[in-house]
Amino acid sequence: MKTLIKNVYAVMPDGSVPKTNILIDQDRIVGIGPVSDDFHPDKIIDGTDHLAIPGFVNAHTHTSMTLLRSYADDMALMDWLNQMVWPAEAKMTAEDIYWGAMLAMLEMVRTGTTTFADMYGPWMEKVAEAAIDAGLRGVLSRGIIGAAPDGEKKIEENVTLFQEFHGAADGRITVMFGPHAPYTCPPDFLKKVAKTAQSLNAEIHIHMHETKTEIQDSLQQYGKRPFEWVAETGLFDGKGTLAAHCVHLNDADIAIMKKYGIRAAHNPGSNMKLASGVAPVPRLLQEGVCVALGTDGASSNNNLDMLEEVNLAAMLHKVHTYDPVAVPAFCALQMGTEYGGKAVGVKDIGRLEQGYKADITLFDLNSAAWCPRNNLVSLLVYSANSSSVDTVLCNGKVLMENHVLKTLDEERILFEAQRCANHLTK
Numbered sequence: 001m002k003t004l005i006k007n008v009y010a011v012m013p014d015g016s017v018p019k020t021n022i023l024i025d026q027d028r029i030v031g032i033g034p035v036s037d038d039f040h041p042d043k044i045i046d047g048t049d050h051l052a053i054p055g056f057v058n059a060h061t062h063t064s065m066t067l068l069r070s071y072a073d074d075m076a077l078m079d080w081l082n083q084m085v086w087p088a089e090a091k092m093t094a095e096d097i098y099w100g101a102m103l104a105m106l107e108m109v110r111t112g113t114t115t116f117a118d119m120y121g122p123w124m125e126k127v128a129e130a131a132i133d134a135g136l137r138g139v140l141s142r143g144i145i146g147a148a149p150d151g152e153k154k155i156e157e158n159v160t161l162f163q164e165f166h167g168a169a170d171g172r173i174t175v176m177f178g179p180h181a182p183y184t185c186p187p188d189f190l191k192k193v194a195k196t197a198q199s200l201n202a203e204i205h206i207h208m209h210e211t212k213t214e215i216q217d218s219l220q221q222y223g224k225r226p227f228e229w230v231a232e233t234g235l236f237d238g239k240g241t242l243a244a245h246c247v248h249l250n251d252a253d254i255a256i257m258k259k260y261g262i263r264a265a266h267n268p269g270s271n272m273k274l275a276s277g278v279a280p281v282p283r284l285l286q287e288g289v290c291v292a293l294g295t296d297g298a299s300s301n302n303n304l305d306m307l308e309e310v311n312l313a314a315m316l317h318k319v320h321t322y323d324p325v326a327v328p329a330f331c332a333l334q335m336g337t338e339y340g341g342k343a344v345g346v347k348d349i350g351r352l353e354q355g356y357k358a359d360i361t362l363f364d365l366n367s368a369a370w371c372p373r374n375n376l377v378s379l380l381v382y383s384a385n386s387s388s389v390d391t392v393l394c395n396g397k398v399l400m401e402n403h404v405l406k407t408l409d410e411e412r413i414l415f416e417a418q419r420c421a422n423h424l425t426k
């Protein structure tokens with residue numbers, strides 16, 4: 001199947017935005033520029049008055065948590081988890097996990113996200129099913145809370161998830177290991193997770209240094225900051241690590257991140273809403289750490305709209321540092337796309353470039369937010385919102401065209417998600 005996106009403004013890897021054509025063969029971009037005589041498309045998408053970007057990469061989320069949206073607000077992390085979230089999650093069934101994930105798929109397609117990294121569970125295979133049904137790319141890990149008596153069983157469930165789904169759906173699904181956080185996984189348990197993940201050459205997805213309390217408690221319990229003692233367990237010695245949050249960091253923490261090539265998923269919306277603090281993103285970027293963007297779950301954000309996170313990343317670090325170029329517009333967009341691809345360990349996504357996967361989001365420029373067209377990247381990051389997303393492709397397949405969903409039944413998903421939420425939160 002060959003697809004041509006004709007006459008579109010395309011955000012290139014260097015930040016330029018030429019009016020051009022995007023040539024797609026099967027799952028990949030095979031050219032950007034003039035249409036060669038021997039390219040005969042099966043499908044033509046008219047890109048006139050549209051902006052094309054690489055599909056957003058949500059580098060940290062908990063998709064099925066959409067069922068807990070608007071259920072627990074205005075609380076700090078540990079109260080929110082202990083008093084509200086964990087009791088509700090304990091009631092979740094496999095069906096809840098599936099329909100919560102499907103609600104997330106719907107929201108992600110509608111807002112232009114094509115890849116997401118998810119840590120949740122049990123029943124992560126239901127999230128895999130949802131991603132496969134939707135046509136999205138998922139980087140899945142079974143969230144493992146080791147302090148609970150059934151920690152070993154959760155490691156085994158992550159192994160099963162890896163064996164059944166790593167590389168599934170034409171490579172759209174990959175699997176990592178998901179030890180939840182240093183404060184829920186003691187050192188000996190993390191050693192077991194590390195050993196198991198390394199035996200499968202699997203990567204790690206973990207929450208790190210999210211709140212001041214996490215650092216203080218760790219110092220009290222272990223006499224060390226989390227990054228230091230977690231590194232000693234060997235967790236970071238394997239293929240790679242995606243660390244969500246990384247808010248409270250000192251020089252030694254950043255040195256550890258650099259030493260092990262740890263990639264950060266920055267979640268500005270969640271960090272603001274849970275009053276967790278401000279991650280030192282400009283410093284991390286200067287030091288060469290890969291910093292991607294995530295929404296976190298829809299109970300701490302409260303949506304899965306990556307354009308909003310791009311905007312928040314650009315804005316938050318300006319006000320925090322009094323520096324207007326702390327995170328410039330194009331850099332924020334790269335964090336939400338190209339750096340996201342690197343952070344979640346998926347090759348060849350996040351750039352509009354020949355040879356890259358055809359994961360593409362198109363914005364309709366026919367609205368006030370896009371006028372006048374002085375600078376399309378600026379308009380995207382500072383002016384527009386995701387209601388302009390009208391067409392989305394993932395792996396070369398059209399998931400939405402002119403706002404019409406091709407893989408998802410919106411009415412059914414909204415009905416089932418509300419039905420599932422009723423028994424969890426009422």
Ligand SMILES: CSC[C@H]1O[C@@H](n2cnc3c(O)ncnc32)[C@H](O)[C@@H]1O
Binds near residue numbers: 065086119142270297
């Ligand atoms: C064990 S599955 C993942 C687990 O993480 C919880 N969670 C959601 N958001 C956050 C966050 O910001 N910090 C720590 N933990 C979070 C989620 O509710 C699941 O229980």
Ligand SMILES: [Zn+2]
Binds near residue numbers: 060207244296297
């Ligand atoms: Zn999280």
